[in-house]
Amino acid sequence: MEDELQIAMADLDEEKTLRLVKERIQAGYTSVDIIESCRRGVEIVGEKYSDNDYFLSDLIMSEEILKEVMRILEPHILVNDSKNGSMATPIVMGTIEGDIHDLGKNIIIYLLRSSGYRVYDLGVDVTPERFVQAVSETNASVLGISVLLSFCISSIKKVVDLLADAGLRDKVKIVVGGYPVNQKVKEFTGADFYANDVTEALKIYREILEQ
DSSP, X not given: OOOHHHHXXXXXXXXXXXXXXXXXHHTTOOHHHHHHHHHHHHHHHHHHHHXXXXXXXXXXXXXXXXXXXXXXXXXXXXXXXXXXXXXXXXXXXXXXXXXXXXXXXXXXXXXXXXXXXXXXXXXXXXXXXXXXXXHHHHTOSEEEEEOOOGGGHHHHHHHHHHHHHTTOGGGOXXXXXXXXXXXXXXXXXXXXXXXXXXXXXXXXXXXXXXX
């Protein structure tokens, strides 16, 4: 059976998506079930973008719709998922210094939070020192660094080096995400994992957190 919510999200039909979300809340669906349908819709948007059927503006639109979905779901996530043991697993995420792009980062954060994970979002243009400070303060086991501008990649290496200097490197798994990242970027920066699409990134985070 086709999932109406997934289709509405994939079609970027904001009015229908939000209506279906509210109807499913009233019908007793869990926040995780609802966001999973939206996640699959976002995946389709990403696939259409990769196939040149959608444009960058469509990706941005999907983010805006997802923000509204999460705004509606947030009170229910806090109520329904607060007993989830994964809440005890802190994650720090942010976009590296010099870069203000956060589309992929925000989607991953919403999806992780909808599964009950505790995510600290440092925002954009985050200095290496601030990343290290946040890992130390939160005792995070996972650090996600987003980057879209290739000239900012060297700052990610600085984060890894500073974590080592602080004696924190072995305590945290580092995931680098964004369009320009690849195996060479992972090796250069010293990160543990890399992903350049939302689907792969979410898979990596879940695998790390479920270990």
